[in-house]
Amino acid sequence: xxxxxxxxxxxxxxxxxxxxxxxxxxxxxxxxxxxxxxxxxxxxxxxxxxxxxxxxxxxxxxxxxxxxxxxxxxxxxxxxxxxxxxxxxxxxxxxxxxxxxxxxxxxxxxxxxxxxxxxxxxxxxxxxxxxxxxxxxxxxxxxxxxxxxxxxxxxxxxxxxxxxxxxxxxxxxxxxxxxxxxxxxxxxxxxxxxxxxxxxxxxxxxxxxxxxxxxxxxxxxxxxxxxxxxxxxxxxxxxxxxxxxxxxxxxxxxxxxxxxxxxxxxxxxxxxxxxxxxxxxxxxxxxxxxxxxxxxxxxxxxxxxxxxxxxxxxxxxxxxxxxxxxxxxxxxxxxxxxxxxxxxxxxxxxxxxxxxxxxxxxxxxxxxxxxxxxxxxxxxxxxxxx
Amino acid sequence: xxxxxxxxxxxxxxxxxxxxxxxxxxxxxxxxxxxxxxxxxxxxxxxxxxxxxxxxxxxxxxxxxxxxxxxxxxxxxxxxxxxxxxxxxxxxxxxxxxxxxxxxxxxxxxxxxxxxxxxxxxxxxxxxxxxxxxxxxxxxxxxxxxxxxxxxxxxxxxxxxxxxxxxxxxxxxxxxxxxxxxxxxxxxxxxxxxxxxxxxxxxxxxxxxxxxxxxxxxxxxxxxxxxxxxxxxxxxxxxxxxxxxxxxxxxxxxxxxxxxxxxxxxxxxxxxxxxxxxxxxxxxxxxxxxxxxxxxxxxxxxxxxxxxxxxxxxxxxxxxxxxxxxxxxxxxxxxxxxxxxxxxxxxxxxxxxxxxxxxxxxxxxxxxxxxxxxxxxxxxxxxxxx
Numbered sequence: 001x002x003x004x005x006x007x008x009x010x011x012x013x014x015x016x017x018x019x020x021x022x023x024x025x026x027x028x029x030x031x032x033x034x035x036x037x038x039x040x041x042x043x044x045x046x047x048x049x050x051x052x053x054x055x056x057x058x059x060x061x062x063x064x065x066x067x068x069x070x071x072x073x074x075x076x077x078x079x080x081x082x083x084x085x086x087x088x089x090x091x092x093x094x095x096x097x098x099x100x101x102x103x104x105x106x107x108x109x110x111x112x113x114x115x116x117x118x119x120x121x122x123x124x125x126x127x128x129x130x131x132x133x134x135x136x137x138x139x140x141x142x143x144x145x146x147x148x149x150x151x152x153x154x155x156x157x158x159x160x161x162x163x164x165x166x167x168x169x170x171x172x173x174x175x176x177x178x179x180x181x182x183x184x185x186x187x188x189x190x191x192x193x194x195x196x197x198x199x200x201x202x203x204x205x206x207x208x209x210x211x212x213x214x215x216x217x218x219x220x221x222x223x224x225x226x227x228x229x230x231x232x233x234x235x236x237x238x239x240x241x242x243x244x245x246x247x248x249x250x251x252x253x254x255x256x257x258x259x260x261x262x263x264x265x266x267x268x269x270x271x272x273x274x275x276x277x278x279x280x281x282x283x284x285x286x287x288x289x290x291x292x293x294x295x296x297x298x299x300x301x302x303x304x305x306x307x308x309x310x311x312x313x314x315x316x317x318x319x320x321x322x323x324x325x326x327x328x329x330x331x332x333x334x335x336x337x338x339x340x341x342x343x344x345x346x347x348x349x350x351x352x353x354x355x356x357x358x359x360x361x362x363x364x365x366x367x368x369x370x371x372x373x374x375x376x377x378x379x380x381x382x383x384x385x386x
Numbered sequence: 387x388x389x390x391x392x393x394x395x396x397x398x399x400x401x402x403x404x405x406x407x408x409x410x411x412x413x414x415x416x417x418x419x420x421x422x423x424x425x426x427x428x429x430x431x432x433x434x435x436x437x438x439x440x441x442x443x444x445x446x447x448x449x450x451x452x453x454x455x456x457x458x459x460x461x462x463x464x465x466x467x468x469x470x471x472x473x474x475x476x477x478x479x480x481x482x483x484x485x486x487x488x489x490x491x492x493x494x495x496x497x498x499x500x501x502x503x504x505x506x507x508x509x510x511x512x513x514x515x516x517x518x519x520x521x522x523x524x525x526x527x528x529x530x531x532x533x534x535x536x537x538x539x540x541x542x543x544x545x546x547x548x549x550x551x552x553x554x555x556x557x558x559x560x561x562x563x564x565x566x567x568x569x570x571x572x573x574x575x576x577x578x579x580x581x582x583x584x585x586x587x588x589x590x591x592x593x594x595x596x597x598x599x600x601x602x603x604x605x606x607x608x609x610x611x612x613x614x615x616x617x618x619x620x621x622x623x624x625x626x627x628x629x630x631x632x633x634x635x636x637x638x639x640x641x642x643x644x645x646x647x648x649x650x651x652x653x654x655x656x657x658x659x660x661x662x663x664x665x666x667x668x669x670x671x672x673x674x675x676x677x678x679x680x681x682x683x684x685x686x687x688x689x690x691x692x693x694x695x696x697x698x699x700x701x702x703x704x705x706x707x708x709x710x711x712x713x714x715x716x717x718x719x720x721x722x723x724x725x726x727x728x729x730x731x732x733x734x735x736x737x738x739x740x741x742x743x744x745x746x747x748x749x750x751x752x753x754x755x756x757x758x759x760x761x762x763x764x765x766x767x768x769x770x771x772x
Contacts, residue, residue: 069586071593136552140545159526159592162548163585166522166555170585173559174578177571185563185571192560199549199556200455206545207457 046101046380049373053101053123058094060124064175068167075156075164076171079135081147085155093147098381099126099236105373106240106254109365119243121179122187126236128172129191133198133232135165140202169195183242190242194235201227208294213302213316221299222263230262233381237374241364253364254374260357261378267350268382270295271343274334286330289337290320296349301342308340354382432487432766435759439487439509444480446510450561454553461542461550462557465521467533471541479533484767485512485622491759492626492640495751505629507565508573512622514558515577519584519618521551526588555581569628576628580621587613594680599688599702607685608649616648619767623760627750639750640760646743647764653736654768656681657729660720672716675723676706682735687728694726740768 065076077083081093100123107119137143138151139161145151153161176188204224208216237258241251273288273295288295301312315333320326337343357378365371451462463469467479486509493505523529524537525547531537539547562574590610594602623644627637659674659681674681687698701719706712723729743764751757 068582071589072582072586132552136548140548160589162522162526162551163589165548166518166551167582167585169552169555170559170578170581173556173563174575174582177559177563177574177578188563188574189560192556192563195556196454196458196553196560199553200458203457203546203549 042376042379045372045376049101049105049377050097050380053097053104054094056104056117056120057097057100057123057127058092060120060175061094061127064124064128064171068171071160072164072167075135075152075160076168078155079131079152079164079168081149085150093149094127094131095147097127098377099130099232100124101377102233102236102258102374103240103243105377106237107243108240109244109370109374110241110246110250110254111244115240115244118181119240121175121181122184122239122243123236125172125176125187125191126232126239128168128175129195129198130232132165132168132172133195133202135161135168137202139165140206181243183239183245187239187242190235190238194231197227197231201225201229201231204228211294213292213294213298213313216294216299216302218296218299218303221294221296225266225296226259226263229266230259233262233265234258246364250364253360256360257357257364257374257378260353260360261381264350264353264357264378264382267296267346267353270297271346271350274298274337275343286334289330289333290326292316292320297337297342297346299342300345300349301337301340304340304342304345306340308336312336312340350382354378428762428765431758431762435487435491435763436483436766439483439490440480442490442503442506443483443486443509443513444478446506446561447480447513450510450514450557454557457546458550458553461521461538461546462554464541465517465538465550465554467535471536479535480513480517481533483513484763485516485618486510487763488619488622488644488760489626489629491763492623493629494626495630495756495760496627496632496636496640497630501626501630504567505626507561507567508570508625508629509622511558511562511573511577512618512625514554514561515581515584516618518551518554518558519581519588521547521554523588525551526592567629569625569631573625573628576621576624580617583613583617587611587615587617590614597680599678599680599684599699602680602685602688604682604685604689607680607682611652611682612645612649615652616645619648619651620644632750636750639746642746643743643750643760643764646739646746647767650736650739650743650764650768653682653732653739656683657732657736660684660723661729672720675716675719676712678702678706683723683728683732685728686731686735687723687726690726690728690731692726694722698722698726736768740764 061080062082065073065080065082067073068076074083074087078085081090084090103119103123103126104116107115107122111118134146135152138146139153139158142153143151144154151161152164156164173188173192176184176191178184201224204220205228208220208224234255235258237254238251241254246254270288273293274286274297289298298312298316302309302316312333315329315336320329358375361371361374361378365374368375447466448468451459451466451468453459454462460469460473464471467476470476489505489509489512490502493508494502497504520532521538524532525539525544528539529537530540537547538550542550559574559578562570562577564570587610590606591614594606594610620641621644623640624637627640632640656674659679660672660683675684684698684702688695688702698719701715701722706715744761747757747760747764751760754761
């Protein structure tokens, strides 16, 4: 579940373009946030929605966290950036509120402003689940930084990271089932099922990384990315639909919309992970290749049956070694992925997933104006801002 | 949350007596199971109830676990003893079903046999929560054996132990909210709140063990034991009451009954941890003292203001060292706890807690015959079988 959303550094101008290597990139949980006077309308619309979601959901989220007992409260307040490690107040940096914004936008798309207001608790519950997975994933992955601050396990220790995550999951479900809204019960069931899918996705990701490159199929990596990245985005949209009183078909369509947009995001993120400019990504060039990461373009290349696939398999078969030859080896590896068609495939597949997302959206929300908010958020998470 | 229930080896005869040192003891999650032809009626009644709970709840539990996706299912099937580590079928050893039996007995006490049948899913949900905490606790405590088998983290690794526990928590809540019974929603809210309390209790336990002996108060240790041991027993009883359609007062009384019985159990378990016969406990004499464990009798002794308290503080202030003098030192430490009144206090407090449990029970279930099932289970968990 970790690393399924990256976050750029704040930028004062410039619009990211899909598939280019110009976005700064850093491991956190959120996609880049396009800002600036020359943003296209969709990016501006997305920024407005994210800001509004944060403003609506934060009080609910904060109240829920404050209801926790002493130690669990302290861990959660730290994780959300509301307290420093010593317990003193902090300004808060709870991320970009993509998932809450999707819940609210889906509710508004199908049920108007009243449904948006009614869905605030559901949005907070989704955000709590997301953050529970971040706390646990950072521990599993031994990641030391999240949202520019030391991760929970580095500050409080392993046991408290496990317990703090457990408490956040329980809090999310409690918040939903205590919501008197008639949709809260099916929403809670859906959210709990989503947690199971996220766990399985994280497991499969770890498992795939352990396997030999030739033993991994493209279908497996796509299924993993859907479980790890698409499931919670889909669940967020589905919960919004439930809170708008949507029927089963509309709920399923919105779930599909979020899942496909999530996959499109992951594909583009993987492309940037290989061809991203290190001056912007904040990571050394080809860090994913050096880590022998079985990202989507790499597995597409490995399974392409081309001569370049064999070359790539040979390169991936030996461990990366720092040194003078390293840069050359990374460049050769990236070229092999490209020559084997991995880059083109990923970009075409991302476009295809976005098209599917649009189809799902149109199925549930035929009115383009009503669908505008969700569309802008999907464009935002996939950086398809032009 | 770990280590809050111990389990004796099976015995072919003999009745454990409260506060004596004759019960075998081994770290698992369940209290001892008195068996044999000379068992008193209550112990026989408890055995019947536990067996019936296992038979009623296991199919529901098994179906829920089977609904998990691949890896999460495998981890859960292993944990419950339904599969070996290699995935081949196993006979199953899911523990003694104390908590499910409490759910069903509480439902039956307040709503008769129909309520018992209706509460089976709630009983399974409580058992799933209990087992999620065991999987995580074993990892945190680095315990290698549970129910005579290697623990999940030793077989599947740390990451899968975290993910498997997370999935079991989500499954528990999903099972409840998908139950069409009108009590399922308040039951789910109560179970989620209980999870938060269990997490806090486990945190406080770890924290107390790290602190200097003189910096721990008796009130703190009692509060921790209630959160870590009493909360889920109380929640189990409360859920049964909810499923019987009980009013708020009855639900609160049954929660109190379970909590007080849980505390009584913990007090007696701590006494056995110090004065238990190593031929029966399966642990070296005074293992809790050697580990400088701040158990309830020890903290009562340390805070007694007696001369023996000062002697005990001095002994606890230095680390335990293996060697020829070790047995003598442990004997001196046990004697200091006893002379400072720790043993007498714990036994009196256990009796007091059981009396309070009986009062709570009588408040909700005045009819002694209807209360008989819960009473037998309480006697069973506290070994007050005579």
